[in-house]
Amino acid sequence: MADNSLGVIVGIDTHKEFHTVALISCTGKDIAHREFLASCDGYSKALKWAQSYGQVVIGRNRIYSLIWSRYCRVLLTVKH
Numbered sequence: 001m002a003d004n005s006l007g008v009i010v011g012i013d014t015h016k017e018f019h020t021v022a023l024i025s026c027t028g029k030d031i032a033h034r035e036f037l038a039s040c041d042g043y044s045k046a047l048k049w050a051q052s053y054g055q056v057v058i059g060r061n062r063i064y065s066l067i068w069s070r071y072c073r074v075l076l077t078v079k080h
Helices: 040-051 066-076
Strands: 008-014 018-025 030-037 055-057
Touching: 008 040, 018 040, 030 040, 040 055
Parallel strands: 008 055
Antiparallel strands: 008 018, 018 030
16 A cells, blocks of 8 residues: 555546546555545545545646535535
């Protein structure tokens, strides 16, 4: 398993019904990827899944503002 002591970088590829979430280490090594429903529950599950690999750093790449704001709301409501 990769050393994730510096955290994991999260990339999100958004689609209408599902979002693909990919994790890489801070050194650029692929860690994992998984699909989640495009819903508030899916956003929460995606965040919890990513956090299971280490401290999360979100990478935003061409995510529509509405979808990004939904992920941000989930991030703000999760107790760290």
